[in-house]
Amino acid sequence: MTADRLSTHFAACRAQGRAALITFVTAGDPDVAATPAILDALVEGGADIIELGMPFTDPMADGPAIELANLRSLGSGTKTKDIFALAADFRARHPDTPLILMGYANPMLVRGSDWFADQCKAAGVDGVICVDTPPEEDAEIGPALRAAGVHLVRLATPTTDAARLPAVLNGASGFLYHVAVAGITGKQQAAQTSIEMAVARLKAATDLPIAVGFGVRTPDQAAAIGRVADGVVVGSAIVDIVGSHGDAAAPFVRQFVASLSGALTRTQETAA
Amino acid sequence: MTDTIALPNSLRSQPDANGHFGAFGGRYVAETLMPLILELEKVYRAAKADPAFDEEFAELLRTYVGRPNPLYYAGRLTEALRAKAAPGKGAKIYLKREELNHTGAHKINNCIGQALLARRMGKKKVIAETGAGQHGVATATVAALFGMECKIFMGAKDVERQKPNVFRMKLLGAEVVPVHSGSATLKDSMNDALRHWVSNVHDTFYIIGTAAGPHPYPELVRDFQSVIGKETRAQMLEAEGRLPDMLIAPVGGGSNAIGLFHPFLDDPEVAMIGVEAAGEGLDRKHAASLAGGVSGILHGNRTYLLQDEDGQITEAHSISAGLDYPGIGPEHSWLHEIGRVKYMPIKDDEALTSFQTLSKLEGIIPALESAHAVAAAEQIAPTLDADRIIVVNLSGRGDKDIFTVADALGVEM
Numbered sequence: 001m002t003a004d005r006l007s008t009h010f011a012a013c014r015a016q017g018r019a020a021l022i023t024f025v026t027a028g029d030p031d032v033a034a035t036p037a038i039l040d041a042l043v044e045g046g047a048d049i050i051e052l053g054m055p056f057t058d059p060m061a062d063g064p065a066i067e068l069a070n071l072r073s074l075g076s077g078t079k080t081k082d083i084f085a086l087a088a089d090f091r092a093r094h095p096d097t098p099l100i101l102m103g104y105a106n107p108m109l110v111r112g113s114d115w116f117a118d119q120c121k122a123a124g125v126d127g128v129i130c131v132d133t134p135p136e137e138d139a140e141i142g143p144a145l146r147a148a149g150v151h152l153v154r155l156a157t158p159t160t161d162a163a164r165l166p167a168v169l170n171g172a173s174g175f176l177y178h179v180a181v182a183g184i185t186g187k188q189q190a191a192q193t194s195i196e197m198a199v200a201r202l203k204a205a206t207d208l209p210i211a212v213g214f215g216v217r218t219p220d221q222a223a224a225i226g227r228v229a230d231g232v233v234v235g236s237a238i239v240d241i242v243g244s245h246g247d248a249a250a251p252f253v254r255q256f257v258a259s260l261s262g263a264l265t266r267t268q269e270t271a272a
Numbered sequence: 273m274t275d276t277i278a279l280p281n282s283l284r285s286q287p288d289a290n291g292h293f294g295a296f297g298g299r300y301v302a303e304t305l306m307p308l309i310l311e312l313e314k315v316y317r318a319a320k321a322d323p324a325f326d327e328e329f330a331e332l333l334r335t336y337v338g339r340p341n342p343l344y345y346a347g348r349l350t351e352a353l354r355a356k357a358a359p360g361k362g363a364k365i366y367l368k369r370e371e372l373n374h375t376g377a378h379k380i381n382n383c384i385g386q387a388l389l390a391r392r393m394g395k396k397k398v399i400a401e402t403g404a405g406q407h408g409v410a411t412a413t414v415a416a417l418f419g420m421e422c423k424i425f426m427g428a429k430d431v432e433r434q435k436p437n438v439f440r441m442k443l444l445g446a447e448v449v450p451v452h453s454g455s456a457t458l459k460d461s462m463n464d465a466l467r468h469w470v471s472n473v474h475d476t477f478y479i480i481g482t483a484a485g486p487h488p489y490p491e492l493v494r495d496f497q498s499v500i501g502k503e504t505r506a507q508m509l510e511a512e513g514r515l516p517d518m519l520i521a522p523v524g525g526g527s528n529a530i531g532l533f534h535p536f537l538d539d540p541e542v543a544m545i546g547v548e549a550a551g552e553g554l555d556r557k558h559a560a561s562l563a564g565g566v567s568g569i570l571h572g573n574r575t576y577l578l579q580d581e582d583g584q585i586t587e588a589h590s591i592s593a594g595l596d597y598p599g600i601g602p603e604h605s606w607l608h609e610i611g612r613v614k615y616m617p618i619k620d621d622e623a624l625t626s627f628q629t630l631s632k633l634e635g636i637i638p639a640l641e642s643a644h645a646v647a648a649a650e651q652i653a654p655t656l657d658a659d660r661i662i663v664v665n666l667s668g669r670g671d672k673d674i675f676t677v678a679d680a681l682g683v684e685m
Contacts, residue, residue: 057454057585058570060463061302061470067453080582105300105569110583132300132569136290140569157304159473164307182304183471 005098005126006151006174009048010209010230019226021046021261022211024102024235025242025253026053026069027086028078034247039090041250042238043097045257046265049231050090051129054083054103061104061131063186065236068243080107084123091124100153100174102129105140113144120150127151127174135167142171151175156202158182158194165205175209175231176202180216186236189215192224199228219263226264234260283537283612286603291487294609296602299486301572304470313488315392320495325388332384333499336417339381341372343507343663348633349646350653357654363517364658365649367636367666368504370528377639377668378500378528379410383479385496387414390477397421397476401465403430403458403524404594404641405437406668407481412446414479422446425465427457430593437672455587458524458597462571482525483601486572490602497531504663505535512661518543518652521665522645523615524559524595526604528667533613543614546604547648549590550617557589561600562608562615575602591620591676592640594668622647624680627670639668640676 013020023042027035042050055073059066083101090099101108101120108116108130120128128150133141135154145152151174159182160168169176178198180190195212202210212225213233222232234257241256242249286293299309319325333339346365354362370378383400390398398420402408408424415422424441428450431438441448449468454460469478483493501519508516519536521529523546536542551558558564561576568577570585578586578598588598607613623640626647631637638646642665649664656662670677678685 056583058459058463060466060571061304063467071453074584106577106579106585107583110568110579110581131302132572134299134301134303134306136299136306155303157302159304159307161307164310168303179304182473184467187471 005096006049009098010175013048014230018264019229020048020211020231021222021257021264022049022051022213022231022233023047023238023257024051024053024233025238026055026066026073027083028055028073028076029069029239029242030072030246031076032078032082032086034249035086036089037250038242038253041254042257043094045254046261047257049098049100051100051102051233051235052083052087054101054107056104056107059104061184063184063236065186065239065243069239072243084119087123087125098126099124100127100129101125103131105130105133109140113141117144117148117150120145121148125150127153129153129155129177135170138171153177155179158198169206172208175211176206177233178202178210178212178229179214180212181214183214185214187215189217189221195225196228219259222260223263223266232264284534286606287487287491291491293490293603293606295567296574296605297487297490298574299572300569300574301486302470304473308473309486311393312389315389316488316492319389319392329385329388333381337374337380337384338372339499340503340507341369343368343504343511345511346634349630352633353650353653354658360658361654361656362658363653363656363660363662365653366508366516366661366663368500368532368663370500370665370667371636371638371642371669375410375413376671377406377410378497378531379407379481380413381499381531382481382493382496382527383410383414385492386477386479387418387420389492390420390479391418393477395475395477397472398479399423399425399465399468399476400479400481401425401458401461402481403427403461403596404592404639405430405434405441405672406594406639408446408448409437409440409444411479412441412444415446416444423449423468425449425451425461425468427455427461428452429456430458430461433676434593434672435675457588457593459585459588466571482527483530483603484525484571484573484575484599490573493527494530494534494603497527498534500528500531500665501533501535504532508663515539515542516663517541517656517660518545518662519665520545520547520645520649520652520662522547522595522641522667523600523604524549524597524641525599526601528665530601530603532665537612544612545648545652546613546615547644548615548617549592549595549644550619551589551591553619554617558617559588559590559595559597560617561598562605563617565598567605570599573602575599575605576608591623591680592644592673594639594641595644616648618644618647624677626650627677636666637670638666639670640673642667643670
């Protein structure tokens with residue numbers, strides 16, 4: 001890997017005594033033309049790492065907010081080539097900000113894993129989260145990504161017990177994404193104590209940075225998680241703002257993300 | 273004589289340890305579900321090795337479902353086709369009467385098996401997806417039988433076109449959840465069932481209705497439905513003293529078809545035809561994922577899917593809500609690729625015609641799904657010699673479809 005933006009960023013955040021802010025939006029929501037300004041707003045608001053969702057017709061692990069974003073995007077005609085163009089454009093304008101593609105196996109693998117991995121590499125994508133490809137099916141996507149120097153970020157969940165964790169960690173790289181609730185995106189909030197116990201358990205098992213997501217909607221929640229985890233992921237709450245404001249969403253997104261990053265910074269001050 | 277043993281090189285020994293049928297199958301689900309799916313596999317292996325499980329399953333099939341159901345020689349249909357065929361042509365047509373099962377379709381076989389597994393896993397709540405409502409009714413039925421709480425996810429469009437089955441499910445004590453997302457049909461009800469499952473995985477068992485989904489579902493559904501083929505084998509040997517020359521069954525996800533085919537896969541003299549819904553035609557709207565799709569990943573398995581060049585799932589269409597699905601069970605994708613089973617498309621209007629033909633000639637109103645298989649038999653039988661034997665799987669009865677058919681025929685009810 002030439003320049004590992006992910007490890008550089010997690011290290012920088014750790015040096016500042018704070019968790020990384022990881023923000024999610026769906027590519028092409030509400031349309032491809034609107035996405036660059038929304039991505040810029042995430043960075044300007046203080047996001048450390050960007051997750052860009054690849055829309056899919058059947059996002060069965062997602063709740064209503066992200067499902068609607070997927071349908072808005074596809075309804076406006078977003079194609080896979082547009083997503084890689086958005087990624088390459090983002091990389092040109094933000095050479096240092098890590099970019100992760102998140103989505104489902106079928107759109108990623110329809111032209112083969114080598115093609116997908118090559119496109120990721122060429123567009124400057126740092127990592128991939130494939131929601132419906134567990135370690136048992138790693139052969140579908142893992143080898144191609146690793147050969148291209150792109151991280152395959154694995155998910156751990158409240159149902160991932162000690163017996164299963166080694167399987168999840170085998171081949172995981174970049175960071176480990178702890179899905180805080182056994183459920184779909186955007187719905188319930190997990191109890192802080194269960195998050196703290198999970199993060200402690202995961203940290204004991206791996207040196208990878210631990211990011212926590214699913215159900216994180218407010219600066220206070222982000223701050224609470226930021227005290228224990230290496231990264232905090234916020235998705236549905238941002239996607240809802242895009243849903244409400246459409247192609248005028250960028251300033252509202254920037255403001256909300258700034259409130260999240262501000263909360264994480266204050267965590268550092270109180271912790272210091 | 274009623275069964276054969278699966279040999280190591282047998283076509284019946286799939287899937288492999290990871291749930292793959294050749295390049296198909298597998299377990300493509302969110303991490304939250306993986307531990308449960310691995311546990312289900314363990315529980316299923318233990319149940320398979322436990323004679324008490326098999327005994328209880330067989331007893332319920334006998335006393336509750338009404339098995340064995342008959343293998344019926346459709347003499348009037350056979351003679352009508354012979355009358356139009358060349359001299360010496362026109363195969364004998366037998367019907368395997370799955371429509372005589374309790375709840376009116378083959379679906380109940382699988383639901384009883386999965387409810388027994390749910391009980392072994394200590395789950396008190398079951399969920400299911402349904403298209404035509406046959407699987408929903410069967411699931412609601414076993415939930416009542418086993419005293420389990422039941423939720424059925426059903427596309428809003430299907431709730432509308434299958435009202436009698438919706439009412440049946442409610443009578444049986446199930447909650448019917450209409451699904452409005454996407455095309456509001458079977459695939460969307462499966463998405464929402466998966467969403468509910470991932471959020472309630474600790475106490476809920478998902479009774480998948482067809483031989484698809486993540487491993488071990490395609491295998492266990494097939495095994496539970498194989499009672500169809502095992503009975504057919506014994507009944508045919510008794511009636512004719514030999515195996516049939518051809519088996520024909522409708523294929524949506526393909527559980528009734530794989531249940532009929534599987535016990536015969538290692539008998540090369542038995543030809544097999546799976547009948548896909550060609551809807552308005554393969555060049556228009558259809559649900560024929562083998563004839564009109566390519567390999568992809570959806571709902572937990574790799575299989576043939578209707579999709580565009582970017583891997584987005586495209587809408588399926590069939591006059592039969594039960595066939596209105598853009599995918600197919602992974603074992604069928606494999607059997608298609610190795611050429612063991614031939615798959616044949618039948619259009620809406622052809623199925624409609626056969627729906628009426630069978631009703632008039634045999635006094636049996638078939639489900640629209642089954643009417644697709646009857647249509648295929650009507651096309652194939654006249655091309656075969658008169659001493660050939662075809663078995664058509666009559667997977668379900670057509671009461672649920674009379675409104676759809678009346679509508680298509682322009683009849684006001």
